[in-house]
Amino acid sequence: MGTVARQTAEFTPLDNSGTHLSLRSAKVESANRIAQGFVRFMMPFVAAKKLAETQRASKAALERLVAADVAAAGQQTAA
Numbered sequence: 001m002g003t004v005a006r007q008t009a010e011f012t013p014l015d016n017s018g019t020h021l022s023l024r025s026a027k028v029e030s031a032n033r034i035a036q037g038f039v040r041f042m043m044p045f046v047a048a049k050k051l052a053e054t055q056r057a058s059k060a061a062l063e064r065l066v067a068a069d070v071a072a073a074g075q076q077t078a079a
Contacts, residue, residue, distance in 0.1 A: 003030040003039045021062075023055065 006026040011019050028043065030036035 002032050003028050
């Protein structure tokens with residue numbers, strides 16, 4: 001429908017060496033005001049499930065990247 005929904009991820013280090021991830025979403029944007037209004041209206045009805053699925057997939061991908069990065073750092077230290 002020509003709409004854009006922007007999302008930002010913020011990583012904050014924790015005292016226990018962990019990381020807190022905050023996700024923020026902006027309002028839907030579109031040059032087509034009808035599409036923009038429709039998507040904004042429908043988001044609460046369909047977005048919760050889709051957003052949760054997308055965030056779970058993104059979290060899993062991020063965990064794989066971090067694990068690979070940690071493993072690579074461990075190999076460099078051992079070398």
